[in-house]
Amino acid sequence: MxxxxxxxxxxxxxxxxxxxxxxxxxxxxxxxxxxxxxxxxxxxxxxxxxxxxxxxxxxxxxxxxxxxxxxxxxxxxxxxxxxxxxxxxxxxxxxxxxxxxxxxxxxxxxxxxxxxxxxxxxxxxxxxxxxxxxxxxxxxxxxxxxxxxxxxxxxxxxxxxxxxxxxxxxxxxxxxxPVNPEFLVKYDKKETLREIGLSPNVKTLLIMGGSLGLGKIEEVFEDILQVDEHLQIIVITGNNKKLYNDLMKYNNTIIGNKKTHIIGFTDKVNKYMQASDLLLTKPGGLTITEALICNLPMALFSPIPGQEEKNAEFLLKNNLAVYLREDNVAYIIEGLMRQENRLKQMKENIKNFSKPxxxxxxxxxxxxxxxxxxxxxxxxx
The missing domain is CATH 3.40.50.2000 (Glycogen Phosphorylase B;)
Structure with a gap:
């Protein structure tokens, strides 16, 4: 061919x-x-x-x-x-x-x-x-x-x-x-978390804004630090060097009861998605698809008006994600982390829409x- x-x-x-x-x-x-x-x-x-x-x-x-x-x-x-x-x-x-x-x-x-x-x-x-x-x-x-x-x-x-x-x-x-065949490779969650100094026994949030690192990632990250839950946070900044430099002060630190790990550009997004319990992201089409392949529920922020807003509507309608406004990030995430059944239901729903x-x-x-x-x-x- x-x-x-x-x-x-x-x-x-x-x-x-x-x-x-x-x-x-x-x-x-x-x-x-x-x-x-x-x-x-x-x-x-x-x-x-x-x-x-x-x-x-x-x-x-x-x-x-x-x-x-x-x-x-x-x-x-x-x-x-x-x-x-x-x-x-x-x-x-x-x-x-x-x-x-x-x-x-x-x-x-x-x-x-x-x-x-x-x-x-x-x-x-x-x-x-x-x-x-x-x-x-x-x-x-x-x-x-x-x-x-x-x-x-x-x-x-x-x-x-x-x-x-x-x-x-x-x-x-x-x-x-179609997504990169790499996303069909299965990784061991515990091993991935240990590789970056995180615990396999603590709920893990992954924050990213696509390869360009767009969206209010830093603001969302700081809001998550206010959540009254024991969590660990991975942030992927992509090619956004300013964001990476601004967040590196938090790398491998413990703030309250939250440990953080900051990553710049990486070709191992699949590993980190599979190791996480929730993805916080802007709803780009490929990022959504990759998350669905990894059976990863999503919390959405900073959609680009137009196409990404439509993507968000689809995910919310089918209970594959929740939406984060500027004034409710900590409240929504805290509630979701306490609702095991809701996260479980979102994962079940994802199986109906994922197309590996x-x-x-x-x-x-x-x-x-x-x-x-x-x-x-x-x-x-």
Whole structure:
């Protein structure tokens, strides 16, 4: 199988999804040739810097701006049309790559390349099957385009929502978002906690804000210190060096009846998720999926307006998480730690939504789409 995976570096989630897809294809089809393209950077590094830089800056300085844009683009046809024209101008710069690599299938893990590949197919520039993997728990119109051969979604609720936008149900697949196969490896909880100087007999909270370390992590951490329960706290700051430096004064210290351990960027998130009893996080699509795979209940804070708010709604509706407001963090966490049955019920619910076989299911679907396309080409000849 020859596959091109098109992603965009808007945060780490889309790129992590692309890496996960690549690993699953190679795992299930060892003779495959798979490449990942950072789409905007490939087309024009300057445009990538402007577009992605502006996106990340808006998330850090004023997330509400992104939320308003999310809402407007869902309902405002004019803005969607501007985006389509912008993408169309850039799209054809992908053709030399596609022609040279000659893929059997193309996969998109971000709305921009989904739209670009759709344009190529509409313009009859390619007949290669196209798969779009939606990396959140609710759809947005930016993902929905003609001539996409398959949409992969995280949950069954999304099927009706997407089909209401004119997409046939039989090309929408509730396979789940693929995660790195590393998340399917089981680690010993006691051993992991002992490795970092924590006790396997004390409730463990894991606080993180994705690879960028976004959200009010420090404030949440300080609120947890006020909880009247014997706890231990792991904080993963990701690539946020300022946050890491600010929190290092708490590393391996005991404050009241709470021991803390601070970690910067790590590729062992799976180990720490499996060693924890509750994840406190902003509700990014990939982080949610990874937590579900690890059967880890969540407490949500600082959702990015728009997509992450929709993710939070899904988790809360299905009792997979609780929501933390600025004024109730300690109260909610204290209550949850005392309600063993509630945590247990959340874990049971997670089993119904976790999709550990997403990667394998996707690999099988890709094979089917390739075979179908080859058969159609032969019938035409």
């Amino acid at each position: 020859k596959a091109i995976i098109f992603s965009v570096s808007a945060g780490a989630g889309h790129a992590r999804a692309a890496e996960a897809v690549k690993k699953h294809i190679e795992l299930n089809n060892p003779d495959s040739e798979v490449i990942i393209i950072d789409t905007l950077r490939y087309i024009n590094p300057i445009i990538d810097k402007v577009v992605i830089g502006s996106y990340l800056k808006s998330l850090k300085i004023s997330p509400s701006i992104f939320g308003k844009l999310y809402d407007y683009t869902e309902s405002d046809y004019g803005l969607a049309l501007i985006s389509a024209k912008f993408n169309e101008i850039m799209t054809f710069k992908l053709m030399p790559l596609i022609n040279d690599f000659d893929p059997d299938i193309m996969i998109a893990t971000h709305p921009f390349p989904t739209e670009m590949l759709s344009i190529l197919k509409v313009k009859h520039k390619t007949e290669v099957p196209i798969v779009s993997i939606l990396t959140d728990y609710a759809p947005h119109s930016f993902w929905i385009h003609p001539c996409i051969d398959a949409y992969i979604v995280s949950n069954s609720d999304m099927i009706d929502e997407i089909s209401s936008k004119g997409i046939p149900k039989d090309i929408i697949y509730d396979l789940g978002i 076989k997403a990667g394998k299911g996707l690999s099988l679907l890709l094979k089917t789409l390739i075979k179908k396309n080859e058969t159609e080409e032969l019938s035409i000849m």
